[in-house]
Amino acid sequence: MTAPLRERHLVDHTVDGPVRRRRSPRSRLLAVGAAVALVLVAIRLVTPALGPGLLPNTLQDFVTLTISVIVESMPFVLLGIVLSIVVQVWLPQAFFTSWLPKRPLPRRAVISFLGMFLPVCECGNVPLARGLVLKGFTVSESMTFLLAAPILNPITIITTHQAFGWDGGILVARLVGGFVIANLIGWLFSKHPDPESLLTSSFAAECAVADDHGHGVSRLSQSVDLFRREMSTMMPALFIGAAIAGAIQTAVPRSVLVTLGSNPVWSVLAMMLLAFVISICSNVDAFFVLPFASTFMPGGIAAFLVFGPIIDVKMLALLRTTYRPRVLAQLTLVVALTSAAIGLVVNFLA
Helix, strand or coil: CCCCHHHHHHCECCCCCCCCCCHHHHHHHHHHHHHHHHHHHHHHHHHHHCCCCCCCHHHHHHHHHHHHHHHHHHHHHHHHHHHHHHHHHHHHCCCCCCCCCHHHHEEEEEEHCHHHHCCCCCCHHHHHHHHHCCCCCCHHHHHHHHCCCCCCCCCHHHHHHHHCHHHHHHHHHHHHHHHHHHHHHHHHHHHCCCCCECHHHHHHHHHHHHCCCCCCCHHHHHHHHHHHHHHHHHHHHHHHHHHHHHHHHHHHCCCHCCCCCCCHHHHHHHHHHHHHHHHCCCCCCHHHHHHHHHHCCCCHHHHHHHHCCCCCHHHHHHHHEEEEEHHHHHHHHHHEEEEEEEEHHHHHCC
């Protein structure tokens, strides 16, 4: 076991006996984030009772929006962590890898549809993708799953169809766009000469000792330990991402975005910006964007539904737990250009 993990799992000893285990920085971040979230919730609950003038409107909007992102995302993050634990601890080592095609391109294509059986939105897919890497997936394969699963899953498909049906090609554009982007990203990063350098140092250390970790320890103990570590990694990122998303939403007037809706190019870019700021779950984003369909062209709606589940403020904060900043910048650029191209094609054909 390498030093970074050893520091988290072992108890320090001195001549006087064992010393209390030191809390890791991630545990402290989790405690601080949870405390801030509880304060925001308390403010939100107390404000109506004390009157509307307690907080300025902008601050009140920030508190409400931040809490809404956390409340909406929390169940899916928890579900993703639980599924990640099932994959890492309770399933056989070759459960996924044994039946997948051996050739890289068809292998990633099949991985794109794993979300049909693991219907977790983008928030929960981050810990699940981490678990798949520890279970034997390559970094590029985990990226393919991570980007495709929020779109190519039954819940997202059903809600998008309920909202838009087959009108304007929005549903088809979303499904095809999600598949193409996920496989394009998987192919691009599969060419990287050193895939482990794409990961953060802390997660790379976990991958390096995955085979040794847990020997002689019960599966229940491993599950509890993994839940604690994933919570201390994901929750601070979720709190920070939600706060940033809430702050941006209060600073960017929606009226500015709506005025751009009738232009074939600006409608696409404006809706992508809205998706980045709103940070709404892929399972319900179709109903959120439905009222904009009367103002924005179909390509803008399609770009929103493709870009948002892959790249938004909250998602970047969660992805930062696993990938290095340079990787996130490259990922954002490729996904943004591809999503914009999909939106422009839909507008051209509409």
